[in-house]
Amino acid sequence: MRHVPPLLTRAAAVGVALVTLSVAAACGSSGGDDSAGGGNASGGGKFDPAKCQGGTLYVLNQKDITHLDPARLYTSGGGNIPSLLFRTLTTRNRAGGAEGAKVVPDLATNTGVASDDAKTWTYTLRGDLKFSDGSKITSKDVKYGIERSFAPELPGGAPYLRDWLSGAADYQGVYKDPAGIKSIETPDDKTIVFHLRKPEGDFPFLATATQFAPVPKAKDTGVKYENKPVSSGPYQVESYQKNKKLVLTRNPHWSRSVDKNRLACPDRVEITSGLDAAVINQRIFTGAGKDANAVTTDTDLGPSELARLGNDPELDKRVAKGHFPFLYYIAFNLKQKPFDDPKIRQAISYAVSRTSVINAVGGTALADPATTFLPAQKSMGYQKYDYFPAGTNGNPAKAKQLLAEAGHPNGITVPLTYVSDSKDGTGPGAATAVQDALKKAGITVKPQGLETDAFYEQTGDPKKEPGMMLFGWGADWPSGFPFLQPIFDGRQIPPQGNYNLAQYDDPKVNAEFDEIAKITDPAQAAKRYGQLDAQLGKQALTVPLYTTKDLVMYGKNVQNAFVSDWTGKYDVAMLSVK
Incomplete structure (x- = not known):
């Protein structure tokens, strides 16, 4: 679960630490002629996956990959660059748009067999799996990889397993407790069984994280393992200079016959x-020399690049478009007055100008207005609603009416806390847009800007939390669970690191989360999450402002650069170069 700005949220999705993006971290159609998930025609000619072998793909990034140890990567869908090195029990479907939001088998023969109301999950591994050193991959390697991710010496991975696995809350990893986790069983070399402490219908989504990548115990060197990890994916590490360069070459024991998910066209990355x-951006735009074969996994287009689009058809063809599910919104603390009064929250909902907020963060090329908490993605259960229609520029008359009904005919003064060093929907530009819109309705906003660390420290502490905040939220995987539960489940209010900013606790809502967790059919679960979102929306617990768009450039010799609803970025495992 990630609350950080899109760029760090996307790190959860692709396994790369990012710096400045206009949008976040999991949706969309893509550029070129790949809107249905196929390849684009850039680089000359129709893309043919059967003939895509060869060449070098260059990835130009701001930040280094966080780690090369699968235990220390916070990924979903298998990651992006990590997916070149590590296979997991399941992974994301390598396709554009909504098709890319589906879970598919990877090391396993299926996405998992659930029993006991989704408290037990069983996986069977394929029989033809090998590491890059030629040794066989077994279920025990997967179990060992998971158990070492619990070691305090290897922090950074997704936190879910400690909470989900039965009896794993206090486990300290294989170095301190070699006996392992009893709730993970490997009755034979091809079978692995997980026993959970409560139903988790989203377990196949979690099994895409790199903690589920196999690690051979005999080759584990602890904290030094990431210097030369043993690969289970299509590439292996040739050389690595941290914060400078990572060079990947082919894993001689991988082939498309044993991995139907990755094309892995280039010989070298x-x-x-x-x-x-x-x-x-300039290097990829120009495409001189090697840069014609270049992409980036952590840099979106900036204002100067956006200004050139629409005027240059050749450049327009080289932009992949997507919608990672990330929402910016106004959050209310219902424990503080006047936000305990639903009429006040409704008045603010009517008063906002989403157009002004979107203009403040870069315009409609980068954002879509939102009136629902769930982003407009089928996989998450999106149901359209707008209970407090503000139009494009706000409805101050209706807001004033509600203020009067709440006993404030002469207006009201409210605080607004934002991130002073941010340029996205939590930053000063968005705060000013909200302030100006609310002023027209008789609502005086007193803004308070905090630097990033101070902001999240204060908003994450229920005792120190401000009354009204600008906030952003992205999903670790494309389902309603990681988007709704951390925000609205009353049992998810810890003393530190709290994301349920409303401090909302309704036993019926909590029980509904538990019931949906028993559902193993993603489509059925999505429908229930959509219904729950629509129910919660009536209470004006938040004011959704906008969801983000992704625009990313690729080199003129790069083909098959499509974007999925899971990552919001093109998949490096599916790219080819001329």
Whole structure:
């Protein structure tokens, strides 16, 4: 679960630490002629996956990959660059748009067999799996990889397993407790069984995280393992200079016959880190020399690049478009007055100008107005509603009416806390847009800007939390669970790191989360999450402002650059170069 700005949220989705993006971290159609998930025609000619072998793909990034140890990567869908090195029990479907939001088998033969109301999940591994050193991959390697991710020496991975696995809350990893976790069973080399402490219908989504990548115990060197990890994916590490360059070459024991998910067309992948965002975009735009074979996994287009689009058809063809599910919104603390009064929250909902907020963060090329908490993605259960229609520029008359009904005919003064060093929907531009719109309705906003660390420290502490805040939320995987439960489940209010900013606790809503968790059919679960979102929306617990769009450039020799609803970025495992 991630609350950080899109760029860090996307790190959860692709396994890369990012710096400045206009949008976040999991949706969308893509550029070129790949809107249905196929390849684009850039680089000359129709893309043919059967003939895509060869060449070097260059990845130009601002930040380095966080770690090369699968235990320390916070990923979903298998990651992006990590997916070149590590296979997991399940992974994301390699397709554009909504098709890319589906879970498919990877190391396993299916997405998991659930029993006991989704408290037990059983996986069977394929029989033809090998590591890059030629040794066989077994279920025990998967179990060991998971158990080492609990070691305090290897922090950084997704936190769900400690909470979900039965009896794992206090486990300290294989180095301190080699006996392992009893709730993970490997009755034979091809079978692995997980026993959970409560139903978790989303377990196949979690099984895409790199904690589920196999690690051979005999090759584990602890904290040094990431210097030369043993690969289960299509590539292996040739050389690595942290914060400078990572070079990947083919894993001789991988083939498409044993991995139906990844094309892995280039013979070599070179990832260069430490570059400036403007430099990255300029190099890919120009496409001189090797840069014609270049992409980026952590840099969106900036204002100067956006200004050139629409005027240059050739450049327009080289932009992949998507919608990672990330929402910016106004959050209320219902424990503080006047936000305990639903009429006040409704008045603010009517008063906002989403157009002004979107203009403040870069315009409609980068954002879509939102009136629902769930982003407009089928996989998450989106149901359209707008209970407090503000139009494009706000409805101050209706807001004033509600203020009068709440006993404030002469207006009211409210605080607004935002991130002073941010340029997205939590930053000063968005705060000013909200302030100006509310002023027209007789609502005086007193803004308070905090630097990023101070902001999240204060908003995450229920005792120190402000009354009204600008906030953003993205999903670790494309389902309603990681989007709704951390925000609205009353049992999810810890003393630190709290995201349920409303401090909302309704036993019926909590029970509904538990009931949906028993559902193993993603489509059925999505429908229930959509219904729950529509129910919660009536209470004006938040004011949704906008969801983000992704625009990313790729080199003129790059083909098959489609974007899925899971990552919001093109998939490096599916790219080819001329």
